[in-house]
Amino acid sequence: MHLAYPAVLSALLFCTGLYGVLARRNAILVLMSVELMLNAVNLNLVAFDAWLSRAAEDTLHSGQALALFTIAIAAAEIGIGLAIVLAVYRNRGTSDIDRLRDTAEGHDPDDPDSDATGREAPAPRAAGEKAEATA
């Protein structure tokens, strides 16, 4: 098989994920896009492993091993990432990335906007309880 097929597909998938990371507003959608990017990398790894195991008689299968590791690390990442998103959502009442602007110049921690989000805080907590009950 021509190596350009998986390589080009992986490049396109990567850039699709890139677009998602940059353009999506919801933090969970951003995490999905990150998964797409990781999978594009995995495809690359597997394709080159398949090529090199014959062309260079590579017996280590480093591409496949690294792909497995990437999958494991991606799983850990998604767990931590979701925990962070949930914590943020509990504290701020939103998981929209472009509303989390604490690092902006001139940001005042006591401004009325953050007060408003503080008042919303009990609502998602109730939602969390509900989700736990259903789980």
Added chain:
Amino acid sequence: MTTTTLAVLVPLLPFLGAIAGLLLGRTAPGFVRPLAVLPTLVSLALAALVAARQGGDGAVDAATELTPTGSVPVELALHIDGFAALTAVLVTVVAGCVQIYSTGYLRDDPRYPSYAALVSLFTSAMLLVVYSGDLMVLLVGWEVMGICSYFLVGHYWETPEARAASLKAFLVTKLGDLPFLIGLFALATDAGSFRITRILGAVANGGIEHPTLVALLLLAGVAGKSAQFPLHTWLPDAMAGPTPVSALIHAATMVAAGVYFIARLLPLFEASQAAMTVLAVMAAVTMAGSALAALAQDDIKRVLAYSTIGQLGYMTGALAVADRGAAVFHLLSHGAFKALLFLAAGVIIHAAGTNSLAAMSRMGHLRDRVPDAYWTMTVALLALAAISPFSGFFSKEAVLGAAEHVVTGHTGHAPAAAGWIVLLAGLVTALLTAAYAMRLWQLAFRGHGTEAPDHGRQPLTMTVVLWVLAVPSLALGGLAFRVLPDWFDGRDLTPTLTTSVLGTGVALVGGIVTYATWRHTTAHAAARVPLGAVAAHPEGDAARVEAEAIAAHEPAYGDIAYAPDPSDPGRLLLGPLHRHAAAGFHLDAVYSALFVRPVRAGASLVRFLDREVVDTYVRGAGTLPRWLGAAVRRAQTGNLQTYVSALLAGTVVLAVAAVLAATGA
């Protein structure tokens, strides 16, 4: 102990006393007075012992070099000849008297400890100047005196007069000290040493390349320190200090230092005819001008200040005719009677509650209140006016005799023109000196009007020293003129007949004319305008009364030196000149126009340049980054996606550039 050890102790003791006084002043107030008086008195005894051992023989020289200091070595050197030994005795006598007097005069002053310590330091510095055989060490004492005079003149720093006077004294003397320093360096470079003996040796061998230049540079420093024209203006203003400080500055230290310095280096000045002529002209202008100004002053201490300038003019005149024996003789006798005059004036100011002669002339029986001051001041004024047999007569005749000696061409050391200038100016000044001495005596002690207030007897410490100083004022000249040549250069100091007759004659004329004028003006006693006499706290100690009197003079009369008193004999004598003489012939105004205003204008120009031009660049340098910062700040939206977008866009650009570069496209 050797003579050298004793001589080292003489300046060292007051110095240690000063340090101890400064350290203990707050913690142990009881020790302050003994620490001020005793070291000075011990120094007096030691200085007398040194003088007795030296005895007019060959000079005692000792030197040690602590450490090499570059091309021209600086050595701790002593050079004690007859001049040094006797001047040191005078300094310690006057300093001792001033210290004792001050214990009474500043009885209740809270700043007495620092005052006494500074007086001790002042004395020590002067003794260092006197004994030092090395010009650099001498300069140390010279400058320490400058800073001490600054502090002491400004002792009443609550009054604006004292603040201005202390600054003026410091700045004007520093104005002279700068050329003085350059002159010292030039001299030492030519001679290869700072030692006075070696420099004089180099002068004798003709080793000094530019004697005129060096002598004129040194002369500037001397004019500043010894208050000679045109740098004398600080001295009358320095009267804003306490009276004992005035006595110390005028009689023994500071102003004497300049004359003494020239006396030490006289051969150097003799090497330049031009310098001697300049010295003579300076002396003549100084003595005649200051005598005229003294005749017009209203403040009793300013009269004495101008008289000091005039008497210093006599000394420089004697130096201008190359007779340092006469100069130092007059320095000694003047030191005694001028200290007495100032200390007595302090007593009078305390008793009268004012420093204004016009106010004193409206008080009856002032002399009965202060009999000690009356009698001793009479003696001192007679000495000042050079009436035989008081000491001033002999020393002044020595000066005039030396000038006559030069005029008649008996010496090749000084130009005949200098002799003529000094002789004529000296005779005119003798006339005027007698006139202002008489005026001072009449106005202060022969006043009519309301009874002078009675504040009780003056403190014993203040009156005893007057009598102590009256003895040399009375007898020093007559006893010493035969002995002193052994100590000095050996030149005869006996008065010659011509100058004695001339000098005494003009002095008598001056005194009699002033007396007649005074009788004439007081005859119109009915027309006398009342003048305000002032002293808010007459029961306070003398220093407080004096400070208040000085502060009150200008509001009361409109000027610090002048009083609109029609019964003043000086007004009639001087005629239209009176007004100008009272203002010191407007020299201060000239200085103000020549130096102060240009400097101020330059300062405001610099301020303008700094504020408007330099600061514009500074502010611009600050504003540009601020604008840039504000522009960059707008990019800090806090939106992570924007940040990552920019980051990745940059990465793509870099990657494409790297690929293009790698493929050579």
Added chain:
Amino acid sequence: MTLAAAAGTAAHATTTTAAETHGFLSPTGVEIAFLLVGLVTLGAAIITVTTRQLVHAALWLVVALGGLAVEYLLLTAEFIAWVQVLIYVGSVVVLLLFGLMLTRAPIGRSPDADSGNRWVALAVSVVAAAALVWVVADAFRTTWIDLDGAPSGSTEVTGASLFQHWVLPFEALSVLLLAALVGAIVLSRKAKDGAATGARATRRDSEGVR
């Protein structure tokens, strides 16, 4: 087969001769299958990042990840394909769906699913894609993968390689997962009420990997 053996001994020397045997315009069956599945995968991925319905995005993600699993199979990496199906399709997507629910993501079309950054994002990603595709295609236009013979990614081969050569990184990875587990629990425990959910989900996720 002789040419393939030659390619095995000296890959660079044989690429030019190999290009002659494999016509670029005459794709094999595997290539056609790969191309079709790749199109589906790419389409699903694009829908995932553009759709306005959040839950649909997660479901389209399942399609994309499943398509990728098929691609792995076509590349003879069967173990990785099954791992992909198990972990990604089985647990990660489920986890993401839970996350969407816990953050009360709206069901149905949400008009503000994309942020204001989307045009910039589009430009950056298109330029990046162009650059990457250009570089990759230029670099590997004459490179071929020999898929004949024994599969290179069977469970046996992968297991042997993993536990012979990669056993130390493998164990290190288990420590990393433990750290992630603890981290997720600590993060979720901050607020006492919602702590259990996140911790449980993460534990299940890491168990799935092991």
